[in-house]
Amino acid sequence: MHDLIQKYRDNELSAEDVRKLRKLLDGMSDNELAGILEKDWEVYKADGEQRLPTGMESRLRRNIHSVVGKVHSKWHIAFVAVACVMAAIICVGLGYIAHGGMPMVDAAHEVYISANDNGGTSVTFPDGSAVSMKPQSHISYHVPPSVEGERSIQFTGTGHFCITKIPENPFTISSDMLDVTVLGTEFYLSAENDGKNARLYLQEGLVRFQSKLSGESVELHPGSLASLDYESGRISVSTDSSLVDVFSKSDAVCLNYENTSLGSVVESLNTCYAPFHITLGSAELGKMEFTGTLPANNLMEALSVLEYTANLRISVSNSEVTLYD
Numbered sequence: 130m131h132d133l134i135q136k137y138r139d140n141e142l143s144a145e146d147v148r149k150l151r152k153l154l155d156g157m158s159d160n161e162l163a164g165i166l167e168k169d170w171e172v173y174k175a176d177g178e179q180r181l182p183t184g185m186e187s188r189l190r191r192n193i194h195s196v197v198g199k200v201h202s203k204w205h206i207a208f209v210a211v212a213c214v215m216a217a218i219i220c221v222g223l224g225y226i227a228h229g230g231m232p233m234v235d236a237a238h239e240v241y242i243s244a245n246d247n248g249g250t251s252v253t254f255p256d257g258s259a260v261s262m263k264p265q266s267h268i269s270y271h272v273p274p275s276v277e278g279e280r281s282i283q284f285t286g287t288g289h290f291c292i293t294k295i296p297e298n299p300f301t302i303s304s305d306m307l308d309v310t311v312l313g314t315e316f317y318l319s320a321e322n323d324g325k326n327a328r329l330y331l332q333e334g335l336v337r338f339q340s341k342l343s344g345e346s347v348e349l350h351p352g353s354l355a356s357l358d359y360e361s362g363r364i365s366v367s368t369d370s371s372l373v374d375v376f377s378k379s380d381a382v383c384l385n386y387e388n389t390s391l392g393s394v395v396e397s398l399n400t401c402y403a404p405f406h407i408t409l410g411s412a413e414l415g416k417m418e419f420t421g422t423l424p425a426n427n428l429m430e431a432l433s434v435l436e437y438t439a440n441l442r443i444s445v446s447n448s449e450v451t452l453y454d
Contacts, residue, residue, distance in 0.1 A: 131168070155272065241269045244286065257293040258300060262286055263401070263426070274300060287319040287401065294334070306359050310337040316349075319400050327357040328400050340364055354396060384423045391417040391439065395452070402428045410453035414441075417454075 133150050244250035244262040253259045254274040262268065266286020274280040276293075280300040292300045294313020302309040304320040307327050314334020320327040329338055331349045338355045339346040342362025349355055355366045384397055392415030395407045405428055409415050421438060423431040435452065436443055442453040 131165070134165075155278075239269060239271050240273070241267065243267050256280060256295065256300075259291045260284075260288045262288040284318070285320060285322050287317075287321070289315075289317050291315050292334075306341055306362075307357055308339045308341065310339070312336075317400055324359070325406070326359055329355045330397075330400050331355075338364060354400070384425050386423070387420050388418050389420070391415050391419055391452075394419050394423075394435075398423070398428075398431060401425050402431075405448045405450060407450045407452065410451055414452065414454050 133146055133153075242250065242252055242262075244264050244266045250262045250266075251259065252262070252268060256274045256276050258274055258280075260268065263286060266284070266288055268282055268284055270282040272279045272281075274282065276295060277298070280295070280298055282302055284302050284304055290302070290311070292311045292313055292315070296312055300311040300313075302311065302318065304327065305322055307320060309318065309329065312335055314336055315332040316334070316336060317330045317332070318327070319329075329336070329349065331351055331353050333351050336349050337346055338349055338357070340357055340362045342359075343364075345362065345364050347355060347364050347366055349366065352368050353366055354368070355364055357364050384401070386394060392409065395409060395415070398407050399405075417439065419435070419439060421434065423434055432443055432450065432452075435441055440454070444451045444453065
């Protein structure tokens with residue numbers, strides 16, 4: 130382990146070193162990791178001639194001064210340097226790619242990724258699975274999903290998932306009220322903790338959608354839209370194949386409709402914009418056809434397009450939106 134730490138300091142870690150490091154971290158307890166950190170500190174402390182890498186000491190001094198004031202002990206600075214190196218090594222060893230998010234690693238090796246409020250976040254795991262999260266969505270896990278290892282994450286919010294198919298190793302997505310078991314598929318999941326229900330629209334493949342409250346479980350096929358009521362724990366399933374094309378590029382910023390009923394349009398918007406919920410003022414209104422493009426990341430803009438192109442009126446009360454003719 131100490132050899133790998135030194136290689137990291139010297140910027141000489143190979144791909145094989147990273148795999149070895151990941152395996153070491155997976156089998157290491159918090160106390161063992163703390164012991165390694167302490168031993169590395171002792172090495173620095175024992176070697177009076179040991180210097181920090183060029184430029185590191187000045188950067189550390191500048192950063193430390195801005196937070197806690199002037200620091201006089203060079204050994205304190207050396208200790209902080211070792212801690213920074215260890216934190217970076219842990220991130221490398223855990224192995225994931227995140228774009229646009231704020232990943233954090235705690236002492237238990239749990240990774241927490243939060244989508245930013247502006248454009249969302251895309252995450253790709255070592256097993257090739259990927260998720261595009263909407264703003265204010267979150268993912269956490271202890272072990273990054275890999276081909277041979279555990280494939281399990283916690284999720285809150287709204288996201289588009291593309292899961293790598295490994296029949297003997299299903300992928301599990303959990304939230305406070307539900308579990309989704311995936312063999313390999315593409316789907317759109319909305320599971321807001323502060324909403325009234327969770328929704329999953331399946332584009333391709335097969336998933337098992339289970340309520341933690343009632344224990345009810347359903348298998349979904351392409352074109353199925355499942356809705357879980359948080360209060361009762363009951364699951365309802367409808368089929369709307371017209372949404373398959375709408376969500377075919379759901380990780381982009383637009384939803385495309387061609388001669389799609391307004392009822393189906395509303396279903397797709399409810400999936401994208403939970404916990405906001407859109408309803409139609411009449412059943413006849415749901416039969417109206419709509420052709421056009423709506424943004425998947427700006428609800429007010431989407432409603433404005435519908436208001437002017439379909440000549441509708443809009444009523445908004447808290448998170449409830451109603452469309453009238």
